[in-house]
Amino acid sequence: MKAIQQLTLVIFFGLIAGCATMNETSRLAGKWKLTESLADPGDGSGKWNAVTNESYLTFNTDGSVSSTDSPNFQTYKVLDSVKLEFTLNDGRKQVVSYKTEGSTLTLTPQCIEACGSKYVKVN
Structure with missing residues (x-):
């Protein structure tokens, strides 16, 4: 019985984590226009x-991504609430920090x- 309770908890928390990632993916989905850049x-x-x-x-809900500045980007994956992983054409991975605030x-x-780069959502 205890094993069933533990398994249920593992599944429950796995579903919650999956939903959080799906929410972040849907929040990112769409076209973003570059408005500001930071270089030190x-x-x-x-x-x-x-x-x-x-x-x-542009982030697509199927995990594909396109950019007018970085045509090497193929796919993206939300790692957590602050990190994205881009896969490049040659298979290399690039992890970037991200933050969404409203439409930014x-x-x-x-x-x-x-x-860094700041974008505003256009759709």
Whole structure:
């Protein structure tokens, strides 16, 4: 009987974790327009700057991703509430931190100096 209760708990928490990932995936799904970028020259003086070119990142609910700036991106996977994993054309994986606030998405890849991109959802 105790084994059945433990199994039930494992399944329950697994379903909750899966639902959280699905919620994050559905929140990311859609087309995002790049609005700001952050680049630091190495002295901590980096600031978010407006972007004037038309650049988009599209997350699809099937896990595929496309970008006008990074055509190497093939798929994405929500690892947890703050990390995404992109798979590139050559099979390499790239993990980036992400944060959503309303209709804004901030991506911060692993850089030696501060770097990042901010997007606004367009659909």
